[in-house]
Amino acid sequence: MNISRWVKIVGEVGGYALSRAITARRPRILMYHRFSRLPKNGYVSAEEFEWQVRYIARHLNPVTVSQIASSLYGSHELPRSSVAITVDDGYQDFYSIAWPILKKYGVPATFYVTTGFVSGDLWLWPDQLRYLLMKAPQSQATFDLGLFRIETPLSADDFESEFWRVNQILLLADDAQKLQCLASMARTWQVELPKRPPEAFKPVTWDQLKEMQAEGLEVGGHTVTHPSLARVSSEQARNEILGCGKMLEKMLGNVTRSFCYPNGTPDDFVGEQVQFVKDAGFSCAVVAFADDGEHRQRYAMRRHASSSDQFQFLKAVSGIELLGMKFRGHHLETRYD
Structure with missing residues (x-):
């Protein structure tokens, strides 16, 4: 029997609850991207997402990423068993599919948007x-x-x-x-790329973001054009991060927001760019991977992947995945001053 099968069996007979209790003081951040009405490869269906959100509402305390940072690095008191849902990029399906489900269960979230995408200047x-x-x-x-x-x-x-x-x-x-x-x-191939993305790749609008922010959504930054920040010059990285922060403030007001590095692997992280994130006024920043480091770095907070795979969701949200990483000593470097 492989380890995943063993973990699944143990989880179903009380292991998930035990893991939640053991990791109750270790907040976790979940990462999503796309949503669909019906099951679709690469997307989380509305039915599956509702099951996951309902699970979180019943068994954990949902918060935003900035609330986690405020607790770890400030004076905000965080409840036990806290978890943050994050969604990257800025697609329309967050507004039309995910947000109504989150509102139904009173679960907040953090939505990282690419500002040039939302403004209609580009598609990803x-x-x-x-x-x-x-x-x-x-x-x-x-x-x-x-x-x-x-x-x-x-x-x-x-x-x-x-x-x-x-x-x-x-x-x-x-x-x-x-x-x-x-x-x-x-x-x-003599293909003309449309100026604006087709319906399947459509972004959310600024008015929709204003509406959701007023209802409790944290709208975070995800750069202007979504490049890997390790594949651009220092000047371009600065413009991407500060330009994103300025546009968010212009369109949505000056409120607490976190930042998310595009792609977000260790290879996409450049320590010198953390100062740009601070200069832009973001409260903290997240990467797109998890390890045994958790959130020891305010500007490289770890996230666990979630998806339509219910087992992966349960491992991530219950803390089993985190405990496994600590047991194995799984660590990835994201150094900065």
């Missing part, structure tokens, strides 16, 4: 990549697009694996190279 590069691959030629050919080669036609069975293969290559490229590569793909 992974969505552009997916759109272009959907428009790939049906003829049999091999295309050398600089950073990678791709063979067409793409079969339905191979589409997702090919998308993620190219996605990972572009994640490691400089931001300018990445955008040039996508533009080259569009030219080569």
Whole structure:
């Protein structure tokens, strides 16, 4: 029997409750991205998300990320068994699907938005990549697009694996190279990218953010254009972070907000950029991974992935995943002064 199967069996007979009790003084942050009405690959369905939110409302104390930071690094008192739900990027499906469920159960959340995306100045590069691959030629050919080669036609069975293969290559490229590569793909395949994202990739609006903020949502920063901050110059990183903070203040007022690093892996973290996050007035910052360090660094607070996988959700929210990381000594570096 593998370890996951063992953990699942133990969890179902009281292990989840025991883990919640053991980790009651260790707040956790959950990470989400996309939502759908019905089950869909890469999305959390409305039914599954409601089950998870209901579980949190019954067994834990939901808070925002800034409330966790205020407790750990300030005078705010945090209840036991606190957990924060975070959602990245700024898609419309948060407003239409996730937020009504959160409101129904009185559960707050932190929504990290890419301000240029919300303003309609751009659409996110992974969505552009997916759109272009959907428009790939049906003829049999091999295309050398600089950073990678791709063979067409793409079969339905191979589409997702090919998308993620190219996605990972572009994640490691400089931001300018990445955008040039996508533009080259569009030219080569004679595909015109719409100025505004299609319905499937549509952002939330500023009016919707104002509405949700008034109802208790923490709207956090996620840069202006969503680059990996390790793949841009120091000046561009500064403009991305401070520009995001200024736009949030202009559109939503001067309130406490946290920041989220795009992509957020250890390879995307640059310690020197923490000063920009502080200068922009953000209360704290989160990364997109978890380890045994928890929230020891105010500007690199750890997050646990959640998804449509109910077992992964239960491991993360109950603290079993955290306890496992501590037992193994699983640690990732995010150094800054």
